[in-house]
Amino acid sequence: MQLGVCYYPEHWPPERWPVDAALMRNAGLSLVRIADFAWAAMEPREGEFTWDWLDKAIDVLAAEGLKIILCTPTASPPPWLCRAYPEILPVDDQGRRRHTGSRKHYCHSNETYRKHTARIVFAMASRYGKHPAVAGWQIDNEFGWAGSTHCYCESCTWAFRSWLEIKYGTIEALNNAWGTVFWSQIYGEWSEIELPNLTVGEPNPSHMLDFYRFSSDSIVSYQQLQITTLQPHISKHQFVTTNYMSQFTDLNYYDLAGPLDFVSMSSYPTGHAESRSSLYMPSSVLPAFAYDVGDPYVTAMGYTLMRCYKPQRPFWVMEQQCGNVNWSTYNTGIRPGTVRLWTWHALASGADAAIYFRWRAGLYAQEQLHSGLLHHDASPAVGLNDLEEMKAERTLMSEIASAQHDGKIALLLDYDTLWAIQLQPHHGDFTYKRLLFIYYRALQRLGLPADIVSTGADLSPYKLVITPSAYLAKDQLANSLKTFAEAGGTVLL
Structure with missing residues (x-):
């Protein structure tokens, strides 16, 4: 089993990078994921690339024998791009154009955004596709996060109509399939079909279901755009994956897994346990576990899903919780041994790698209260101490990682x-x-x-x-x- 960490060199002074790289190697880590939200640092203005910092970060990490997982940075388009091309911003189900200031603020169907996506991915692949330190690529980050699967903009309206025409062939076939005779909704032309939002009452469920299918297909297509852009320019030894969210249901993950070399996921056991009400009935008596381990049934189900989205391939945990999170209800701290427990649970469930999120707790913005393997002041946190404990177990981990799962x-x-x-x-x-x-x-x-x-x-x-x-x-x-x-x-x- 390989162990690694998510790192944000652009958040820290360059003189700190060699110190961090040496500490990572000493902790037994071999993989470092970088650049998932670094578009603005790579391209501060359209067509003006600043690769020096990323070149140096990769070289510093590689000098310690660390392999790089390089992310395409499309999960967060920079402000200049959104200002120059506001049509790329998504529209919510209330018809409101969303703003910058967070992430996932783009429409997967928008051709302008797809053009800029292909441009930045091509630029990265051309520069790093044959780099010996780059082990592989992560496409985007957590597709569908924060309700971003479904967009209701003009681009989606036209793309949805085209999708329907391909699926049904004739407007008569669509009317029959949707039962549009009900409530006098018979369509005469494809251009009459709108997206299923802002209706006075409940929209036709068949209309909604096809929109959900279309939205999922749009993300699959958007991912394929990036894969197709990458593949001619990267080494055959570099993998391509993307990271899934554990219990996410807005997107058909089986379809998304098809062209990937393997599936990876984000695993945050305490956060997922605090939201487990979505899996237990309201009348259920919730099982009692230690406050800092999460719900092992919920965690295990996430691992099982990942193992089966891409059969006969091991999955990776691309973001493994290593302390408290900052986005749940109570965000409990964890005790020594908990990160070790989660790592072994992932391994026993079929994971071939665990990448801890993150290396050092951030000093600012939305995730400054999210923990890392290092505290804010760079002192060791509980997760780093667990890594020291696991060093003696690495041989056994490798033996177990090669075992085949044989469920009946x-x-x-x-x-x-x-x-x-x-x-x-x-x-x-x-x-x-x-x-x-x-x-x-x-x-x-x-x-x-x-x-x-x-x-x-x-x-x-x-x-x-x-x-x-x-x-x-x-x-x-x-x-x-x-x-x-x-x-x-x-x-x-």
């Missing part, structure tokens, strides 16, 4: 059904993810490992397949389950 139970996850139930739950407390979690947690408590696979997965390796809901089952799923059962498997519907 599959839970089926279908995003179309998840979104359809989300749009019309019929009961205020019912969600697809809650239903899935009921089965998953029960199997965990019985000591029965399970995979969470797509409805198109090969079911032959399993003995039991559980389908929590087949609300939008297609012929393909019915035939797959029938074949599985006829071969001796057990299906639970």
